[in-house]
Structure formats: structure tokens, C-alpha cells
Amino acid sequence: MARLETPEALESFxxxxxxRRDPDSPCxxxxxxxxxxxxxxxxxxxxxxxxxxxKGLSATVSTKGTGCPGFCEQGPVVVIYPEEICYLQxxxxxxxxxxxxxxENKQVVERLCFKDPATGERAVKxxxxxxxxxxxxxxxxxxxxxxxxxxxxxxALGGYAALAKxxxxxxxxxxxxxxxxxxxxxxxxxxxxxxxxxEGSRNAKEPIKYVIVNADEGDPGxxxxxxxxxxxxxxxxxxxxxxxxxxxxHEGYFYVRQEYPLAxxxxxxxxxxxxxxxxxxxxxxxxxFDFKVIVHQGAGAFVxxxxxxxxxxxxxxxxxxxxxxxxxxxxxxxxxPSVLNNVETWANIPLIIDKGADWFxxxxxxxxxxxxxxSLVGKITNTGLVEVPxxxxxxxxxxxIGGGIPNNKKFKAVQTGGPSGxxxxxxxxxxxxxxxxxxxxxxxxxxxxxIVMDExxxxxxVARYFIAFLTDESCGKCVPCREGLRQMHRILxxxxxxxxxQGDIELLEELAETAVEASLCALGKSAPNPFLSxxxxxxxxxxxxxxxxxxxxLACKELINFYIDPDRCTGCGTCRKQCPADAINGDKNLxxxxxxxxxxxxxxxxxxxxxxxxxxxxxxxxPVPDPVPEEARTIRKKTKExx
Amino acid sequence: MGDIQFEIDGQTVTAVPGMTVLEVARKHGIYxxxxxxxxxxxxxxxxxxCIVEVEDRGWTKYVVSCxxxxxxxxxxxTRSEKVDRLRKTILELLMAHAPDAPQLVELAKVYxxxxxxxxxxxxxxxxxxLCVRYCAEVARKNAIGFVDRGINKEISFVPEIAxxxxxxxxxxxxxxxxxxxxxxxxxxxxxxxxxxxxx
Ligand SMILES: Cc1cc2nc3c(=O)[nH]c(=O)nc-3n(C[C@H](O)[C@H](O)[C@H](O)COP(=O)(O)O)c2cc1C
Ligand code: SF4
Ligand code: SF4
Ligand code: SF4
Ligand code: FES
Numbered sequence: 001m002a003r004l005e006t007p008e009a010l011e012s013f014x015x016x017x018x019x020r021r022d023p024d025s026p027c028x029x030x031x032x033x034x035x036x037x038x039x040x041x042x043x044x045x046x047x048x049x050x051x052x053x054x055k056g057l058s059a060t061v062s063t064k065g066t067g068c069p070g071f072c073e074q075g076p077v078v079v080i081y082p083e084e085i086c087y088l089q090x091x092x093x094x095x096x097x098x099x100x101x102x103x104e105n106k107q108v109v110e111r112l113c114f115k116d117p118a119t120g121e122r123a124v125k126x127x128x129x130x131x132x133x134x135x136x137x138x139x140x141x142x143x144x145x146x147x148x149x150x151x152x153x154x155x156a157l158g159g160y161a162a163l164a165k166x167x168x169x170x171x172x173x174x175x176x177x178x179x180x181x182x183x184x185x186x187x188x189x190x191x192x193x194x195x196x197x198x199e200g201s202r203n204a205k206e207p208i209k210y211v212i213v214n215a216d217e218g219d220p221g222x223x224x225x226x227x228x229x230x231x232x233x234x235x236x237x238x239x240x241x242x243x244x245x246x247x248x249x250h251e252g253y254f255y256v257r258q259e260y261p262l263a264x265x266x267x268x269x270x271x272x273x274x275x276x277x278x279x280x281x282x283x284x285x286x287x288x289f290d291f292k293v294i295v296h297q298g299a300g301a302f303v304x305x306x307x308x309x310x311x312x313x314x315x316x317x318x319x320x321x322x323x324x325x326x327x328x329x330x331x332x333x334x335x336x337p338s339v340l341n342n343v344e345t346w347a348n349i350p351l352i353i354d355k356g357a358d359w360f361x362x363x364x365x366x367x368x369x370x371x372x373x374x375s376l377v378g379k380i381t382n383t384g385l386v387e388v389p390x391x392x393x394x395x396x397x398x399x400x401i402g403g404g405i406p407n408n409k410k411f412k413a414v415q416t417g418g419p420s421g422x423x424x425x426x427x428x429x430x431x432x433x434x435x436x437x438x439x440x441x442x443x444x445x446x447x448x449x450x451i452v453m454d455e456x457x458x459x460x461x462v463a464r465y466f467i468a469f470l471t472d473e474s475c476g477k478c479v480p481c482r483e484g485l486r487q488m489h490r491i492l493x494x495x496x497x498x499x500x501x502q503g504d505i506e507l508l509e510e511l512a513e514t515a516v517e518a519s520l521c522a523l524g525k526s527a528p529n530p531f532l533s534x535x536x537x538x539x540x541x542x543x544x545x546x547x548x549x550x551x552x553x554l555a556c557k558e559l560i561n562f563y564i565d566p567d568r569c570t571g572c573g574t575c576r577k578q579c580p581a582d583a584i585n586g587d588k589n590l591x592x593x594x595x596x597x598x599x600x601x602x603x604x605x606x607x608x609x610x611x612x613x614x615x616x617x618x619x620x621x622x623p624v625p626d627p628v629p630e631e632a633r634t635i636r637k638k639t640k641e642x643x
Numbered sequence: 644m645g646d647i648q649f650e651i652d653g654q655t656v657t658a659v660p661g662m663t664v665l666e667v668a669r670k671h672g673i674y675x676x677x678x679x680x681x682x683x684x685x686x687x688x689x690x691x692x693c694i695v696e697v698e699d700r701g702w703t704k705y706v707v708s709c710x711x712x713x714x715x716x717x718x719x720x721t722r723s724e725k726v727d728r729l730r731k732t733i734l735e736l737l738m739a740h741a742p743d744a745p746q747l748v749e750l751a752k753v754y755x756x757x758x759x760x761x762x763x764x765x766x767x768x769x770x771x772x773l774c775v776r777y778c779a780e781v782a783r784k785n786a787i788g789f790v791d792r793g794i795n796k797e798i799s800f801v802p803e804i805a806x807x808x809x810x811x812x813x814x815x816x817x818x819x820x821x822x823x824x825x826x827x828x829x830x831x832x833x834x835x836x837x838x839x840x841x842x
Binding site: 301303323324325326471472473474475476477478479480482483484485486487490507510511513514517518519520 | 706728792
């Protein structure tokens with residue numbers, strides 16, 4: 001197949017691809033995303049290929065490794081079309097059974113289907129699984145249908161139709177107007193309206209302009225952008241070309257972190273394929289519009305995701321933020337107008353152009369339109385990627401989709417917005433997710449990290465943890481961030497160690513104000529958020545640590561003691577045998593006691609004491625009772641006598 | 644022609660496009676403290692001491708004057724309760740590293756900064772970048788640079804270059820607000836390029 005010279009040629013090529021595919025013949029999609037590969041997806045794919053070959057089904061059944069559909073917790077995920085039967089945690093040894101039962105006999109292999117832990121009911125189809133049922137997957141939904149190495153898969157699903165429409169039927173200004181009308185706000189951080197950013201670049205005097213994909217994804221634990229880059233690279237590429245057309249740029253960049261080699265590979269391949277078909281390069285689809293794309297691998301510092309640092313890094317210099325007050329969309333890369341948007345933002349653009357701004361704005365809240373992908377992790381039953389309409393409440397995300405908190409623990413807070421986001425407490429669980437809603441609650445949308453915390457989490461320690469991360473990641477250029485965070489980290493560490501002093505909270509507040517108001521870039525400006533939000537909602541925990549040397553969540557090692565309840569200890573000896581510090585004294589029929597001087601507070605005893613005895617308790621802020629006197633330590637077998 | 648008019652501390656000032664608020668203030672004899680600024684060097688915006696309050700169409704914001712472009716109609720306040728408080732904290736943070744640096748001691752008096760407010764960690768360099776930028780932009784030797792990032796960031800001489808040029812130049816030495824540079828040089832010389840020219 002040669003270059004496609006017109007939008008019509010693209011359309012007939014698409015029809016040709018579709019006509020070669022029988023919608024009724026079985027297709028086995030196996031997620032080949034990072035999470036599933038880690039749990040054995042490659043072997044599963046190989047097993048399917050082998051089994052299908054061995055049974056002589058190759059002509060009618062197709063197999064493909066696809067992008068990540070989000071339910072990584074339950075991987076490897078296999079979906080069998082056209083019935084959309086979804087199997088979870090599939091291993092290579094399950095494959096012959098699946099082929100024989102499901103593909104040859106159209107029978108469902110029940111044991112591989114999702115089982116609702118509450119009701120025990122099985123869900124056969126992907127869309128019946130509660131994790132997926134409440135989601136609205138407009139951006140992510142194609143991942144499981146696409147082999148990201150094949151442009152035909154993307155084309156079959158209507159890919160590049162938006163580009164054909166834009167170049168064939170719309171002026172560049174109309175494309176811009178449509179994006180403006182959609183009110184889409186950036187998915188990577190601050191939530192700036194993309195259309196306004198584009199317009200600023202378009203109207204800037206300098207004729208050479210750039211469009212850039214921020215694929216740095218520096219937030220630890222977040223993998224939304226990665227899933228899209230690896231699973232559906234053409235959607236981002238198409239968005240970027242559309243952006244170039246709308247603002248008048250002829251050059252685009254992918255700034256991808258080095259740690260994503262598969263993403264880099266897939267993008268390169270996507271670019272090659274798009275060029276091959278004339279969807280990229282000179283005179284795209286015969287429209288006269290030229291556009292080329294360059295891939296740049298970033299060195300992977302968190303701060304490189306910041307817009308001015310990213311551009312400095314693209315220019316080949318050290319990735320440090322610039323102290324400028326002129327926006328990058330007017331003076332960015334090489335001092336030229338540059339539109340920088342997040343991966344997910346770009347991936348939404350073809351949908352907006354294809355389906356129209358009205359379709360896009362029909363979903364969401366007043367000020368936040370469309371859907372948002374979150375990476376749901378932490379103390380939650382179903383971890384993974386979820387895509388929901390803006391305006392869904394945190395409660396719905398955490399309980400309906402996430403399946404709630406495991407082990408009957410109580411919800412404590414959800415941290416949103418990445419390392420410099422904030423913690424939202426239980427009484428705000430009915431908050432609707434949206435840019436302004438989260439900011440008002442003292443947190444932020446950020447790029448969509450969502451970490452659920454249960455009652456065992458100490459909020460002071462959480463603040464310490466995130467400030468530690470940001471201290472490490474600060475570029476060190478400006479004083480409020482470099483020195484302010486260093487001191488905040490010191491003070492927070494002291495508090496969690498029981499060395500907090502009166503006045504520490506005020507000192508932290510002062511440092512936070514200085515960082516927020518005086519830092520050079522948004523890293524420093526938002527870094528105090530973890531502290532400020534935990535102080536706002538959990539001030540009593542700070543006070544307990546400082547005033548009473550007590551950790552209410554029983555989490556701060558230096559502030560807790562382990563104690564064996566003499567009334568519950570059965571002398572089973574489990575803790576004694578496993579204590580790495582040799583701190584437990586006891587014997588058969590003898591109540592065990594912990595030598596507090598030897599105890600390192602590793603918590604092993606607490607973990608290993610059999611749940612039916614649960615004799616090890618944690619204490620904080622209260623004296624450890626004296627050990628049982630020697631003469632009272634013998635355990636009399638009351639239960640045996642009764643039984 | 645093309646003049647911009649605005650207000651600093653109640654005084655009407657004029658500027659031409661492209662000037663920073665700091666430049667305009669200096670031109671009019673209005674004092675704003677700086678540590679990392681130097682007329683001959685590209686603005687760095689690292690120390691943040693030159694922060695001022697700007698009222699622009701009813702919005703109040705805090706900006707560093709060494710890079711903030713002069714604009715018509717803005718109202719600049721070089722001192723306010725909050726500006727002073729921010730400067731005080733910045734000075735206190737720096738004094739944890741360089742408690743005796745004359746410029747810091749002087750400024751501490753003005754802003755009531757307590758040199759012992761934060762746990763001290765005398766490492767002396769305050770990362771103003773003057774030496775690094777002077778060597779790169781004026782001396783054009785790049786004999787010194789920053790290495791590492793965040794709280795581990797340090798200045799470091801490039802031995803091969805420093806051995807060749809520094810002894811005859813030393814132009815950056817007087818710029819250093821803490822005299823750490825000199826110590827670092829002597830140390831680097833002893834460790835990595837001994838004998839390369841004595842005075
Ligand atoms: C310290 C820091 C790190 C950031 N990291 C990222 C990132 O990894 N990916 C991203 O898209 N945006 C990141 N951002 C936000 C970007 O600076 C920028 O706002 C965004 O890429 C713009 O795209 P959007 O409007 O589509 O969100 C970061 C911002 C800061 C301050
Ligand atoms: S705020 Fe932090 S990351 Fe940003 S420039 Fe200052 S030191 Fe660097
Ligand atoms: S906490 Fe660890 S060190 Fe302490 S008694 Fe239990 S097992 Fe031993
Ligand atoms: S050595 Fe002196 S001049 Fe150089 S960065 Fe440090 S404080 Fe500034
Ligand atoms: S003089 Fe402006 S930031 Fe240092």
C-alpha cells in the first residue's frame with residue numbers, strides 16, 4: 001500500500017482493512033502492558049499462538065498482544081471477541097482449556113472470570129465487571145483492541161478520521177475553535193485550557209512554532225501516560241498533528257522519559273507507519289500541510305516534566321526551570337512559541353475533532369469537561385487505571401470501581417495529584433473530581449495519581465514521605481525550594497521520631513508560605529501541599545506527635561511499642577521464633593514478654609501472632625505495662641479443661 | 644517613545660520595553676535587595692530575595708523583580724509585611740549555611756532575620772551561581788560549574804580548565820558573597836591540580 005493522497009483514499013483503505021476482517025471470527029486479545037507482562041502475559045500470548053496453530057485454527061482465529069486496559073491487578077487479562085469474554089489472571093497452562101472450551105465450543109471457563117468478592121457472582125463480559133462497569137472509557141477503551149505495532153488496528157477503529165476531517169473539511173482556525181469550544185483543560189498538571197494555550201501560540205508573531213508532547217510522567221506510581229503511549233501511540237500522534245495544524249506548527253516533539261523504552265519504540269514505529277501512509281511528513285493527505293515529528297528521550301528527573309525545564313532539556317541543556325515571566329506558548333523552545341500538552345490531553349484531541357466539541361462537553365462538570373484517567377493505587381481492592389467522567393465522586397471511584405478498602409480497614413484519606421498533591425479526608429468523599437473541586441479541597445488534579453490510605457497510615461509520615469521525595473527531586477536552583485524543603489523535611493522527620501517541639505507547626509507554615517510564594521517553578525510552589533493539606537485535615541495528629549509523643553495511627557516506629565497481652569498469649573511461641581532481635585522471652589505454657597530495650601520495633605511479632613490469638617498489641621503515647629511477674633507467667637489450660 | 648509608566652513605592656517611574664522591574668527601580672534610586680543578580684550577567688532568579696509585591700489590574704502577586712518585565716500601570720511595592728517576611732525566611736535559610744557572610748549579616752539586621760532559626764549546616768556556598776555564570780558568560784572559560792541537583796548541588800571546578808586559567812583570572816572571586824569560592828578553589832587546587840602556578 002502506497003501513500004494515501006486524499007482523505008477519500010484513507011477512507012477506502014479503511015474499508016479495505018475492515019473487509020478483510022470478519023467481525024464474527026474469534027479474536028483473542030491479550031494485554032501486553034507492563035503489568036500483565038510482569039505476571040506472565042508473554043508466555044500466555046506464545047501459548048495461544050502455539051495452541052491455535054496446533055489445532056489448525058490459524059486461518060479463522062487471530063491473536064494479538066494489546067495495550068493495557070487498566071485492570072493490572074488481575075493480569076494477565078485476556079479478552080475474547082466478538083463475545084467480549086474476559087478472563088483474568090490467565091496463565092499459559094490455562095490456554096488449551098480456553099481454546100478448547102471457549103473458542104471451539106463457545107463455552108465460558110467460569111473459574112477464569114471475575115468473581116465478585118462480596119456476592120461470589122461471576123462476570124463474563126468485560127463490561128459486567130464492577131471495576132469497568134462504572135467507568136466511562138473514551139480514551140482508554142481502544143487499548144485492548146489494538147496491537148500498537150499495527151497502524152491497521154488503529155485505522156480499523158476509525159483512526160486518523162479526525163485528521164482527514166480537519167485537513168479535508170476544516171480550516172486550521174476551525175480546528176482551533178473546536179478545541180476551544182470543547183473547553184478541554186490540560187490533563188498533565190495545572191489544568192490550563194488547551195484551546196487558549198494553542199491560541200496564544202497561534203497568535204504569537206514568531207512564524208516558527210512547535211507542538212510538544214509531555215510524556216515525561218514523573219509522578220511515581222502513575223502510569224496513565226505510559227499505558228496510552230504503549231497501547232495507542234497513534235492516537236497521541238494524531239492529536240499532535242492536529243495541534244500542529246491548528247497553531248501553524250510544522251514540527252512536533254515527543255519528550256519521553258528514558259525509563260519507558262517500549263513507549264519510545266512504539267512511538268518510533270507509529271511515526272514510521274504514519275509517514276509511510278502519508279499521514280505525516282510532507283503534504284499530508286494531499287492537503288499541502290507539512291508536519292514532522294521528533295522523539296526525544298528525557299533523562300528522567302521529576303523536574304524535567306515542568307514546562308520550562310522540559311524545553312531547556314529539549315534544547316540540549318541541563319533540565320532546569322527558567323526564571324521567565326513570559327509564557328512558553330509565546331516564548332518556549334528556542335524562544336519560539338511552543339504548545340506543550342500532556343499525553344492524555346493530546347489523545348483527547350482526535351476524539352474532539354471527530355465527534356465534535358458538543359459531544360465532549362456533554363460529559364463532565366461545569367468547569368471540567370470530558371473524562372479523566374486516574375491511576376488508583378494504595379489500600380484499595382482493585383488497583384489499576386480507571387477512566388471516569390469528570391464529576392464522579394471520590395466515593396464512587398474508591399468504592400464502586402476500586403472495590404473499597406481491603407481487610408476491613410477504615411478509609412482514612414485519598415491523596416490526589418501526585419507527590420505535590422494533597423490528602424482528602426473521609427468527610428469529603430462525596431467531592432466530585434474536577435480541577436477546581438480538588439483545588440478547593442486543598443489538593444489538585446495533577447496528572448491523575450490517586451493513592452488510597454487506610455486507618456493504619458500516619459498523616460504526618462505521609463507528609464514527610466512526599467516532602468522527602470520532592471526534596472530529592474528539587475533541581476536546587478532556588479532557595480525557597482532547595483533550602484525550604486530541606487528544613488521542612490528535617491522538622492517533619494523530627495516530629496515523626498518524637499522529637500517535635502512547640503513551634504514546629506508554625507515554622508513549617510512559614511517555610512510552606514515561602515516555598516509557595518517565592519519558588520521559581522511549580523515544583524517548589526506546590527511542594528508544601530502534602531504538608532498543608534494534612535495539617536488542614538489532620539492537625540490533631542501533628543499535635544499528638546508533638547505534645548504527647550503519640551502516633552495515633554500507630555505507624556511511626558519511634559513512637560510505638562509492642563506489647564504482648566498476657567490474657568491473650570497462649571505461649572505458642574510463633575513470635576519468639578521469628579523475632580529477629582531476640583527480644584521475646586517465653587516458652588511452652590509460658591506467657592511471652594518483650595524486652596523493650598532489645599526490641600527494634602520491626603513489627604514481626606505483630607504480623608506473625610496468629611489472628612485467632614491477636615495477642616501482640618501496639619501502644620503509642622502510653623506507658624508499656626510492666627511485664628507479668630515470673631510466678632504468674634505459667635499458662636493454665638482453662639480451655640482444655642472445659643472442652 | 645514607547646515609554647512605560649508605572650509605580651514603585653508610590654513613585655511614578657518610567658521604563659523602556661524589555662527592562663526588568665529591578666532595573667527600573669535601580670535607575671530611579673529605589674533599593675531592592677539582591678544576592679544572585681549581577682548587571683553583567685544573565686538573570687538567574689535563584690535567590691528570590693528581590694521578591695516584590697505587584698498589583699496588576701486588581702490582582703496582587705509576588706514576583707522576583709530581577710526578571711519581572713516592567714509593564715504599564717502596575718503598582719510595585721518593594722516592602723510590605725509579607726515581602727519582608729518572605730525575605731526574612733530566605734535569609735534565615737541561607738544563614739543556616741553561611742552565618743557570617745557580610746551581605747547576609749547586613750540584610751539580616753534589616754529584616755530581623757535570626758541566623759539560628761534553622762538547624763545549621765555550614766556549607767557556605769549559597770548557590771547564587773555568580774561564579775559559575777561569570778566564568779561562563781564573561782570570562783568565557785567554563786572553569787567552574789554546578790554538579791548534582793537539589794540539596795546535593797555543589798560548585799565544582801573543572802580541573803583541566805581551572806589549572807590553566809584560574810590563577811591568572813580570579814575575577815569571580817570577589818563576586819562570591821560568602822568567600823566560599825576561594826576556599827573551594829584552594830581545596831580543588833590542592834587536590835586536583837597541585838603546583839599549577841603559585842602566587
Ligand atoms: C515539577 C513538575 C513536574 C511535572 N511533570 C509533568 C509530567 O510528568 N507530565 C506532564 O504532562 N506534565 C507535567 N507537569 C506539568 C507541565 O509542566 C505542564 O503543565 C503540562 O505538561 C502541560 O500540559 P497540559 O496542559 O496538557 O496538562 C509537571 C509540572 C511540574 C511543576
Ligand atoms: S522551585 Fe525547586 S525545582 Fe523549581 S527552580 Fe526552584 S529549586 Fe528548582
Ligand atoms: S517488634 Fe520486632 S523486634 Fe520487637 S519484639 Fe516484635 S519481632 Fe521482636
Ligand atoms: S561559590 Fe560563592 S559565588 Fe559561587 S555559587 Fe557559591 S556562593 Fe555563589
Ligand atoms: S536577585 Fe532576583 S532572584 Fe536573586
